[in-house]
Amino acid sequence: MRVVLGVSGGIAAYKAVEVCRRLVDAGHHVVPVMTDAARRFVGAATFSALASEPVPDGLWEGGIPHTRLGQTADLVVVAPATADLLARYAAGMADDLLTATLLATRAPVVVCPAMHTEMWEHPAVEENLAILRRRGVRVVEPASGRLAGGDVGTGRMAEPRDIVACVAAWFGAPGDLQGRRVVVSAGGTREAIDPVRVITNRSSGKQGHAVAEAARDRGAEVTLVTASVLEPPPGVRVVPVESAADMEEAMRAACEHADVVVMAAAVADFRPKASAEAKIHEAPDLVLEPTPDIIAGLAARRRPGQVLVGFAAETDDAMARGRRKLDRKGVDLLVVNDVSAPGAGFDHDTNEVTILEPGGRATVVPLQSKRAVADAILDRVVARLQGESA
Numbered sequence: 226m227r228v229v230l231g232v233s234g235g236i237a238a239y240k241a242v243e244v245c246r247r248l249v250d251a252g253h254h255v256v257p258v259m260t261d262a263a264r265r266f267v268g269a270a271t272f273s274a275l276a277s278e279p280v281p282d283g284l285w286e287g288g289i290p291h292t293r294l295g296q297t298a299d300l301v302v303v304a305p306a307t308a309d310l311l312a313r314y315a316a317g318m319a320d321d322l323l324t325a326t327l328l329a330t331r332a333p334v335v336v337c338p339a340m341h342t343e344m345w346e347h348p349a350v351e352e353n354l355a356i357l358r359r360r361g362v363r364v365v366e367p368a369s370g371r372l373a374g375g376d377v378g379t380g381r382m383a384e385p386r387d388i389v390a391c392v393a394a395w396f397g398a399p400g401d402l403q404g405r406r407v408v409v410s411a412g413g414t415r416e417a418i419d420p421v422r423v424i425t426n427r428s429s430g431k432q433g434h435a436v437a438e439a440a441r442d443r444g445a446e447v448t449l450v451t452a453s454v455l456e457p458p459p460g461v462r463v464v465p466v467e468s469a470a471d472m473e474e475a476m477r478a479a480c481e482h483a484d485v486v487v488m489a490a491a492v493a494d495f496r497p498k499a500s501a502e503a504k505i506h507e508a509p510d511l512v513l514e515p516t517p518d519i520i521a522g523l524a525a526r527r528r529p530g531q532v533l534v535g536f537a538a539e540t541d542d543a544m545a546r547g548r549r550k551l552d553r554k555g556v557d558l559l560v561v562n563d564v565s566a567p568g569a570g571f572d573h574d575t576n577e578v579t580i581l582e583p584g585g586r587a588t589v590v591p592l593q594s595k596r597a598v599a600d601a602i603l604d605r606v607v608a609r610l611q612g613e614s615a
């Protein structure tokens with residue numbers, strides 16, 4: 226694809242250098258367009274050296290550059306998109322080469338906002354983004370983390386790797402989950418004892434988030450119902466939840482039209498029968514009750530052809546327990562995770578699993594990154610969607 230990479234003037238312009246390199250590495254023809262403010266952060270020579278064409282000088286360069294760039298682009302990516310750039314674009318201004326190119330193009334546009342938290346949360350910015358979204362502009366949401374000047378908060382530009390992954394998922398060659406709706410649950414639910422304390426478990430949500438990210442990269446439209454405090458991957462719809470009851474409601478709604486449901490969450494098995502309204506000051510006699518079995522409810526209500534994936538975190542006799550759970554839960558795939566194995570399970574960046582299917586098929590996935598494990602799970606999901614059974 227011919228990609229115009231617009232760079233506006235924020236500190237994240239230094240990360241746009243990597244976006245440029247990754248887009249070129251992915252085989253795209255990249256033309257960088259920098260605002261004057263962007264040139265104060267990073268030299269044009271840096272982009273010219275990495276991109277497929279040098280950075281054009283500006284609107285007044287010969288050959289009507291904005292119409293040439295706008296008309297020939299297959300995609301325009303603006304990274305970083307500052308509050309000022311978003312405002313000028315939303316208002317239809319065309320006072321520099323980047324905004325003029327944005328107006329002159331009919332190609333899809335992706336913006337990757339980056340700014341301080343106060344600016345990101347300002348109603349003017351929110352409204353400008355809402356206008357742009359209504360016009361079909363895609364947004365790669367910022368993450369939270371370190372900002373310029375040492376502040377911490379939301380507004381940090383998404384990582385270059387995620388920006389390029391969103392571009393590939395939205396506009397690249399169709400992946401094997403293109404057009405499929407995938408719902409993933411992740412993280413350990415928290416069940417309130419009182420307003421201050423909760424019962425929870427050791428699940429980090431990393432494996433579930435990795436499945437959501439992998440499904441996004443394979444072209445799916447992803448909803449992530451997450452109880453994890455980790456940053457969710459950009460480019461997926463996120464429904465944050467806390468308790469098993471919240472998760473049950475969110476999953477029920479999200480799964481109604483889903484093609485694939487991956488229940489990677491570690492749902493608390495028990496919750497306090499009643500949670501105190503005010504902070505408890507003496508050790509209570511906790512009375513616990515079981516939480517609803519979310520996946521069993523989803524299995525009972527599943528639409529024809531929907532592929533349902535469960536997880537089982539075990540510490541002993543994992544395979545035998547997994548087989549029994551596969552039958553009991555009525556799922557198509559059960560990912561058995563022996564969380565006592567070194568480097569596997571809770572909070573690790575790596576995992577090692579066995580994927581069980583009715584009929585006896587077992588796929589052993591050796592120790593590797595949670596992202597690679599996610600892709601191995603989705604390989605089996607795709608096989609089942611395509612009608613292959615065990």
Ligand code: CTP
Nearest residue numbers: 488489490492516517518519520535536537538
């Ligand atoms: N699960 C669920 N709702 C619950 C408990 C678990 O949907 N209340 C889902 C999990 O997300 C997972 C699968 O069921 O996909 C298996 O979870 P696990 O905790 O291993 O199974 P349990 O039903 O709790 O069985 P046991 O406690 O006997 O191991």
